[in-house]
Amino acid sequence: MSQTSSNEKEKEEKEEKKETTSHDAIFKMLLKNFFVEFIEMFLPEVLKYLDKESIEFIDKEIFTDPFDGEKCEGDLLVKAKFKSTDVHFLIHLENQAQDRPMFPKRMFKYFALFHIQNDLPVYPIALFSFESPKSDRQSSYNLSFPDKEVLKFSYTVIQLNKFYWKDYLKTSNPITPALMTKMNIDASDRVKVKAECLRIITSLKLKPEKLRILSGFVDTYLKLNKEEEKEFQAILEEYEPGIRKDVMEIVTSWMQQGIEQGIEQGKLEGEKEVLLKLLNKRFASLPTEVEEGVNKLDLDGLGSLAEAIFDFTNIDDVLTWLKK
Numbered sequence: 001m002s003q004t005s006s007n008e009k010e011k012e013e014k015e016e017k018k019e020t021t022s023h024d025a026i027f028k029m030l031l032k033n034f035f036v037e038f039i040e041m042f043l044p045e046v047l048k049y050l051d052k053e054s055i056e057f058i059d060k061e062i063f064t065d066p067f068d069g070e071k072c073e074g075d076l077l078v079k080a081k082f083k084s085t086d087v088h089f090l091i092h093l094e095n096q097a098q099d100r101p102m103f104p105k106r107m108f109k110y111f112a113l114f115h116i117q118n119d120l121p122v123y124p125i126a127l128f129s130f131e132s133p134k135s136d137r138q139s140s141y142n143l144s145f146p147d148k149e150v151l152k153f154s155y156t157v158i159q160l161n162k163f164y165w166k167d168y169l170k171t172s173n174p175i176t177p178a179l180m181t182k183m184n185i186d187a188s189d190r191v192k193v194k195a196e197c198l199r200i201i202t203s204l205k206l207k208p209e210k211l212r213i214l215s216g217f218v219d220t221y222l223k224l225n226k227e228e229e230k231e232f233q234a235i236l237e238e239y240e241p242g243i244r245k246d247v248m249e250i251v252t253s254w255m256q257q258g259i260e261q262g263i264e265q266g267k268l269e270g271e272k273e274v275l276l277k278l279l280n281k282r283f284a285s286l287p288t289e290v291e292e293g294v295n296k297l298d299l300d301g302l303g304s305l306a307e308a309i310f311d312f313t314n315i316d317d318v319l320t321w322l323k324k
Contacts, residue, residue, distance in 0.1 A: 023097045023129075024075060024095065024097075026217060026220060027075070027095045027129070028075060028076060028095075030178055030213060031075075031093060032076065033210060034174060034175035034178075034210075035055065036055070037173050038093075038175050040173060041173050041175060041176060041179075042158050043125070043156065046091075049082050050082075050083065051080060051082065051083045051084075051085075054079075054080045054088075055078055056079040056080065057078055057079075058078070058090075075094045076092070076094075076095075077090060077091070077092055077093075077114060078090065079118075088120055089120055089121045089122070090114055090115075090118060090121070090122045091122075092110055092111065092114055092122055094107060094110065094126050094127065095126075095129060096127065096128050096130065097129055097130055098130055099128075099130055099133060099137065103126070103138075104138050104139075104140065104141040105141055107126060107153075108153045110124070111153065123156075124155035124156065125158065126155055126156065127160070128157065128160060128161070129182040131182075132161070134162065136159070136162070137157055139154055139156070139157040140153060140154040140155070160179060160183050161182070162184065164183060164184050165183040165184065165189070165193055165196075168180055168183075169196060171200065172204070174206060177196075177200040177201050177218065178197070178213075178217040178218060180193060181193065181217065181218055181221040181222050182221060190224070191224060191228045191231045191232050192235065193222060194218060194222040194224065195232060195236060195247070197218045197222070198215065198218060198251075201214050201215055201218070201250070202243065211250070215250045226280070233281075252309070252310050271302050272294055272295055272302065275294055275302055275309075276294055278309065279294070282309065283314070283315045283318070287315065290315065290318055290319060290322065293322030305321070305322075308321060
């Protein structure tokens with residue numbers, strides 16, 4: 001292999017690792033904040049014996065393999081009690097964004113390490129969030145000889161692309177609209193799914209922090225292009241005024257976040273670009289006068305425009321505001 005090919009491969013591996021790390025962090029935040037809701041959604045039989053008040057997240061999920069010294073890091077490890085007892089057990093939840101051939105072996109390795117390190121029974125769960133393949137994934141790791149089965153280790157598989165998003169439109173479980181974004185979605189339904197996820201989230205009347213986690217998850221995994229943004233706005237116009245207002249507040253918060261990131265980076269031009277993109281999404285196309293007006297604004301003016309943007313009903317309102 002040439003040095004150039006080697007460098008390219010190394011770069012690709014670093015990018016893949018970075019993407020995986022980001023995915024893991026986003027999912028971990030969601031699952032830690034809505035763990036009971038996740039169990040209720042997919043494993044109601046576990047909820048029957050799980051003492052919800054005893055749940056404890058084990059922060060140090062990194063363990064050293066006592067045999068080869070390799071560092072192993074599980075996604076989420078939870079310690080809890082069986083109801084009406086002082087007996088503890090562990091729940092290991094591993095989320096997987098890509099299909100990996102060695103995953104069953106890894107699940108067994110984690111199970112063995114967590115069990116040995118803590119001397120507690122372990123309930124293993126694999127959460128698959130990749131788009132493909134859609135065929136059933138393996139849920140066990142087996143070792144056998146011609147005359148003897150030595151090991152049959154099984155774990156619970158929750159494969160999101162096996163679930164159909166429309167089946168969850170009437171949910172009252174707050175984690176559901178977030179996970180709907182990773183379910184079986186036809187390309188033509190992406191915009192509708194995003195709008196429906198936000199509609200459900202606003203109906204739950206959650207605290208701001210949990211609302212931010214859910215809506216941020218939806219925006220991360222259902223990014224829309226320019227044409228889809230037009231369709232998204234059209235769908236919102238069909239909602240009742242109260243629902244539309246609540247959804248637009250979430251969309252506005254995403255916009256404000258983008259502005260704040262621009263401010264933190266100290267890039268005035270970057271903020272102008274963000275605002276122009278958002279205006280384009282809101283009104284499909286912008287006349288030259290709007291672009292020129294935005295480019296003349298300072299930091300305070302850009303912030304004021306960001307706050308006012310969803311008060312505008314048409315492009316003439318924007319022009320009137322810029323001329324003040």
